[in-house]
Amino acid sequence: MAKILDKLRYKCAMSAMSTVQAIEGAIPILHSGPGCAQKLSNSAGNSGHYSPNIFPCTSINERDVVFGGEKKLRSTIAHSLKVLDAELFIVLTGCTAEIVGDTVAEVVEEFKDAEKPVLFASTPGFKGNTYRGHEWVIDAIVDQYLEPVPEAEKDPLLVNVWADVPYQDEFWAGNYRELERLLRAIGLKPNVIFGIHRGVKNIKKIPRAGFNLLISPWVGLENVQRMQKKFGTPFLHWPTLPIGAFETSKFLRAVAAFTGIDQAAVERYIEEREAEYYAYIERFADIFLETRAMSRRFSVVADAQYALAITKFLVNDMGRLPARQYIIDDTPKEYQDTIRGYFKDLNYQIEADVAFTVDGYKIHEDIKNTDYHGYPLILGSYWEKELAQETDAHFVNVSWPVNERLVINGYYAGYAGGLRLLEDIYSVVRTRFN
Amino acid sequence: MAIQLNLSDIGTRESRLGSITGYAGDLRDLAQRSACGTLRGCSRCFSQSSTCLSACALSQLSGIRDVAVVHHGPAGCATTGTQSYRVTKQVAKKRGIVNHTVYIGTDMNEEDTIFGAGEKLADIVRTTYRRYHPKAIFVASSCASGVIGEDIDSIVEDLREEIPVPLAAVHCEGFKSRIWATGFDISDHAVLTSIVQPPKKRRNTINFKNFYESARPEIIRIFAEFGVEPVFLYANATVEELSHLSEARATVSICGTLGNYLGTALEQEYGVPYVRTINPLGVTGFETWLRAIGKAIGEEEKVEAYIQRERKKYLPKIEAVKKDLKGLRCVIGMGPGYTFEVSRVLQELGMEVAWGAAWHYDKQYDNGKVPPSMDYLLKHGQNFKASVADQQNFEILNILNREQPDLYLSRHPGSTVWAIKQGFPALFVADEYMIFGYKGTLDFAYEVLNAIRNRSFEKNLAAHVKLPYTKWWYDQQVDTFLEKPTGKPASAQQSAEA
Numbered sequence: 035m036a037k038i039l040d041k042l043r044y045k046c047a048m049s050a051m052s053t054v055q056a057i058e059g060a061i062p063i064l065h066s067g068p069g070c071a072q073k074l075s076n077s078a079g080n081s082g083h084y085s086p087n088i089f090p091c092t093s094i095n096e097r098d099v100v101f102g103g104e105k106k107l108r109s110t111i112a113h114s115l116k117v118l119d120a121e122l123f124i125v126l127t128g129c130t131a132e133i134v135g136d137t138v139a140e141v142v143e144e145f146k147d148a149e150k151p152v153l154f155a156s157t158p159g160f161k162g163n164t165y166r167g168h169e170w171v172i173d174a175i176v177d178q179y180l181e182p183v184p185e186a187e188k189d190p191l192l193v194n195v196w197a198d199v200p201y202q203d204e205f206w207a208g209n210y211r212e213l214e215r216l217l218r219a220i221g222l223k224p225n226v227i228f229g230i231h232r233g234v235k236n237i238k239k240i241p242r243a244g245f246n247l248l249i250s251p252w253v254g255l256e257n258v259q260r261m262q263k264k265f266g267t268p269f270l271h272w273p274t275l276p277i278g279a280f281e282t283s284k285f286l287r288a289v290a291a292f293t294g295i296d297q298a299a300v301e302r303y304i305e306e307r308e309a310e311y312y313a314y315i316e317r318f319a320d321i322f323l324e325t326r327a328m329s330r331r332f333s334v335v336a337d338a339q340y341a342l343a344i345t346k347f348l349v350n351d352m353g354r355l356p357a358r359q360y361i362i363d364d365t366p367k368e369y370q371d372t373i374r375g376y377f378k379d380l381n382y383q384i385e386a387d388v389a390f391t392v393d394g395y396k397i398h399e400d401i402k403n404t405d406y407h408g409y410p411l412i413l414g415s416y417w418e419k420e421l422a423q424e425t426d427a428h429f430v431n432v433s434w435p436v437n438e439r440l441v442i443n444g445y446y447a448g449y450a451g452g453l454r455l456l457e458d459i460y461s462v463v464r465t466r467f468n
Numbered sequence: 469m470a471i472q473l474n475l476s477d478i479g480t481r482e483s484r485l486g487s488i489t490g491y492a493g494d495l496r497d498l499a500q501r502s503a504c505g506t507l508r509g510c511s512r513c514f515s516q517s518s519t520c521l522s523a524c525a526l527s528q529l530s531g532i533r534d535v536a537v538v539h540h541g542p543a544g545c546a547t548t549g550t551q552s553y554r555v556t557k558q559v560a561k562k563r564g565i566v567n568h569t570v571y572i573g574t575d576m577n578e579e580d581t582i583f584g585a586g587e588k589l590a591d592i593v594r595t596t597y598r599r600y601h602p603k604a605i606f607v608a609s610s611c612a613s614g615v616i617g618e619d620i621d622s623i624v625e626d627l628r629e630e631i632p633v634p635l636a637a638v639h640c641e642g643f644k645s646r647i648w649a650t651g652f653d654i655s656d657h658a659v660l661t662s663i664v665q666p667p668k669k670r671r672n673t674i675n676f677k678n679f680y681e682s683a684r685p686e687i688i689r690i691f692a693e694f695g696v697e698p699v700f701l702y703a704n705a706t707v708e709e710l711s712h713l714s715e716a717r718a719t720v721s722i723c724g725t726l727g728n729y730l731g732t733a734l735e736q737e738y739g740v741p742y743v744r745t746i747n748p749l750g751v752t753g754f755e756t757w758l759r760a761i762g763k764a765i766g767e768e769e770k771v772e773a774y775i776q777r778e779r780k781k782y783l784p785k786i787e788a789v790k791k792d793l794k795g796l797r798c799v800i801g802m803g804p805g806y807t808f809e810v811s812r813v814l815q816e817l818g819m820e821v822a823w824g825a826a827w828h829y830d831k832q833y834d835n836g837k838v839p840p841s842m843d844y845l846l847k848h849g850q851n852f853k854a855s856v857a858d859q860q861n862f863e864i865l866n867i868l869n870r871e872q873p874d875l876y877l878s879r880h881p882g883s884t885v886w887a888i889k890q891g892f893p894a895l896f897v898a899d900e901y902m903i904f905g906y907k908g909t910l911d912f913a914y915e916v917l918n919a920i921r922n923r924s925f926e927k928n929l930a931a932h933v934k935l936p937y938t939k940w941w942y943d944q945q946v947d948t949f950l951e952k953p954t955g956k957p958a959s960a961q962q963s964a965e966a
């Protein structure tokens with residue numbers, strides 16, 4: 035049922051076009067109104083090989099609402115194949131096409147022998163939000179594009195990695211690269227489909243993987259379950275995007291245990307990276323400790339992925355205390371209890387209280403009424419900037435919408451990512467003396 | 469046809485003004501066909517994403533100070549609110565004020581598309597009022613709420629009884645029009661029907677329609693010389709200011725596409741003269757516009773004195789830079805207001821317009837006349853290759869490839885970047901005041917010069933970029949996918965010939 039979206043934190047399922055955009059060689063074909071792409075592309079990084087104004091679009095009009103838009107869709111797909119130099123086309127449907135009942139699957143089916151693959155994902159805005167749309171695109175790829183391979187052709191060290199939702203998480207590009215580096219360092223062969231020089235060629239490797247690694251509290255769980263069913267690929271569900279040494283080492287050990295790779299080699303790598311990490315922490319520990327302008331309590335306002343990842347980092351690595359954490363991704367009910375449990379699994383039996391809500395007004399009122407016993411630290415979306423001013427908080431914009439900062443390939447994942455997050459936090463803290 | 473303020477919804481530009489989004493040819497042919505009514509069949513059998521009219525309508529309205537927009541649709545529609553929130557905060561901060569406007573979504577889901585969500589919408593509007601006490605509330609539709617027939621007019625009508633501020637139903641389904649400028653008209657209509665009051669007394673003000681007020685201090689200074697005060701619309705305008713628009717001495721606009729509906733309606737309903745000239749871009753534009761304002765407010769002498777004084781200051785400097793610009797060949801891709809305005813300025817500065825692409829074309833404005841910028845070019849014997857496309861990027865890149873210009877100029881995000889990927893210098897003429905007045909014209913001339921002087925960025929980038937279009941497309945004519953009046957696409961005719 036409709037609900038108040040006061041301070042928008044996610045877009046609609048149609049923003050799955052950004053997931054397609056993150057796959058090199060793939061381009062969405064939109065069966066939608068003319069402006070959905072322009073609206074839904076307001077994260078930074080939109081002038082890549084295919085940008086939203088390159089996406090073919092049927093630009094549904096009033097006549098199509100009355101008579102149906104199948105003819106226009108057929109013509110748009112046919113001409114897309116000629117005009118655009120792409121390897122994979124994915125038709126996405128918007129609200130109007132779905133409500134008026136266009137038979138999109140049938141039109142797409144007519145292109146099954148086309149020179150390039152044409153897939154279809156139903157992504158009307160009313161059916162779900164950004165996170166669901168992302169999952170439905172992956173499902174479409176698994177269902178329509180990939181076939182199981184014989185066991186003998188599988189590579190036990192090849193691992194498909196699923197973590198951030200591209201563009202919704204503006205650190206996606208850097209995070210995926212860092213996760214790859216970590217996995218490669220412990221002897222695995224990471225396979226990521228998002229980002230530069232990955233794309234369609236890596237999609238083709240998906241069925242050959244020894245396992246799927248899902249690093250996310252809930253987004254993508256249905257995808258890896260589906261792949262287990264279709265390709266027989268087992269999966270490791272690791273809910274926490276690892277930030278900083280404590281969580282990253284834990285993560286690497288868990289992956290090593292799951293795959294049965296050489297534990298001793300993994301320990302050697304961890305030792306080396308932790309030594310480096312804590313050498314930096316040691317050099318700057320005075321900055322982290324000796325400030326007059328910060329309490330130890332913090333709140334994160336973000337999707338489940340970032341709320342959990344940052345809470346774990348600040349508590350388990352940096353010794354901070356969580357005030358209430360706010361999860362704004364409209365997490366489906368069935369996952370909420372499990373996710374609450376993750377926030378209770380912190381060092382020293384510390385537990386973080388979690389609120390699942392999409393109503394920004396209530397979040398702001400709640401934070402205003404919370405005593406942080408000093409200047410709070412708020413990591414959230416651009417909406418929290420104003421709130422931070424009102425509450426004397428330190429503020430870092432980590433979740434969508436991200437404005438007034440630019441992320442190119444910056445990342446918070448891993449050992450180096452933890453240091454980067456500290457740079458961002460303390461660049462703010464240091465603007466104040468007291 | 470006259471503007472009808474007694475109706476909640478308005479016709480699109482296509483239906484009201486015969487506006488089009490598809491054409492390729494030249495300026496004179498475009499004008500002739502417009503006049504004789506043969507300009508039809510302008511849709512495409514292949515197109516790329518452009519812009520939603522609701523983004524134009526609601527970003528205008530959410531710029532108004534301390535109001536609320538409630539956008540009834542799935543979450544994605546309300547994304548406009550995240551963008552306008554940032555812009556609003558930043559432009560308000562620049563001006564030293566605080567703007568508390570909020571933009572609320574209703575997160576319509578599948579169930580709502582079947583059963584409707586009217587009651588829930590009413591609740592959300594009530595909650596919005598309770599939380600923020602906005603000075604006005606705009607309740608807007610989307611494709612989804614529009615297609616299922618959600619009756620926002622009745623919902624708003626009922627809420628008027630309990631909420632003591634102006635409320636307007638804003639009909640902005642994205643599928644209504646391919647011309648996003650229809651959204652400007654929709655926002656004007658909402659302001660006119662819900663906020664503007666009949667005049668009680670004349671004020672010494674001029675309604676100044678613009679986007680983001682960047683030249684505000686300068687314009688206040690200029691107008692003070694003529695004894696009038698500008699009221700800038702809509703960014704940062706207060707509801708109180710808007711309620712008095714009917715009492716102004718005149719309405720002017722920085723862009724004909726933007727200001728036409730409001731200006732015409734205020735003239736028609738309340739007798740506020742709308743200054744319809746070419747825009748104040750370039751020397752000719754600025755002087756023509758100022759003189760018309762002088763005439764409208766009866767201050768010709770003061771205007772003339774200003775012009776003569778400023779001419780002495782700037783014209784020698786403009787003349788000096790012109791010699792470096794002489795003969796540069798430009799391609800322009802902008803809204804129709806700016807395409808034909810900027811073409812005039814480029815020629816004024818000694819440059820050549822190789823191709824002018826307008827994102828749409830209004831055969832006429834709401835007063836039934838040809839837009840002044842086009843009229844000026846025709847009367848001065850200008851002609852150049854021209855096309856109309858709702859920002860169809862594949863056509864722009866094809867044009868650039870054909871024309872190999874020295875410079876591409878565009879005003880809309882996401883266009884100039886493609887020119888530089890093809891190796892052409894490009895200038896993003898984003899700010900509506902970028903070529904305003906003498907000083908703006910001088911600055912613009914130097915910006916052009918700077919853009920072509922150092923081509924390192926585009927050359928470096930172009931050398932490392934693979935373009936998204938096939939060679940096949942670059943070999944086609946620009947109008948390949950335009951449907952001809954017969955209904956057959958040109959490409960079909962071509963392949964039949966082949």
